[in-house]
Amino acid sequence: DIVMTQGALPNPVPSGESASITCQSSKSLLHSNGKTYLNWYLQRPGQSPQLLIYWMSTRASGVSDRFSGSGSGTDFTLKISSVEAEDVGVYYCQQFLEYPRTFGGGTKLELK
């Protein structure tokens, strides 16, 4: 199975500052078709997860352009510019290159 490892945030993050969340995969998620099979989700407290980014860097419909995804085949970053109260929650990366789909352990964002 592909192991996804997420980094922690230096919480709490001051409102208006930027935050970067890292994720590393045990296998390259870059497919021969040129696409990288990495998603980012946000789970706000008490809610279902919400897709933020797919194909490593494509924002999902309705997602603020304050969110951006980048990376290589095995190292990925989700950047949140100008953190707001609605960004509080747990962020998960997930690979969808292979089965079983696997998630990172989650990164909690708290606001100062």
Add this chain to the structure above:
Amino acid sequence: EVQLQQSGAELGKPGTSVKLSCKVSGYNIRNTYMHWVNQRPGKGLEWIGRIDPANGNTIYAEKFKSKATLTADTSSNTAYMQLSQLKSDDTAIYFCALHNVMDAWGQGASVTVSS
């Protein structure tokens, strides 16, 4: 707008089974995959498996192969997951999620296993 409506909370005794449902509106489930994910209390997300409702083909995570059974009824646009031989560590919230990129999620269904 695509919406996934899951069935309500379940309380099951150890050794019994429960069957959860996930009814989709706004999209024909024949045209996509349905995934199931769980979240144990205070823990992260764990992928259980997925079904292709068009033909019933399923793929499961190894640890759920004898625990979960995924089915779908295309006539009612509804997916189901049965959890068998319930144990205390099956206590969790179970989510259904649509498409390969899981861009639409149900609200979650709580399963509590207790005697």
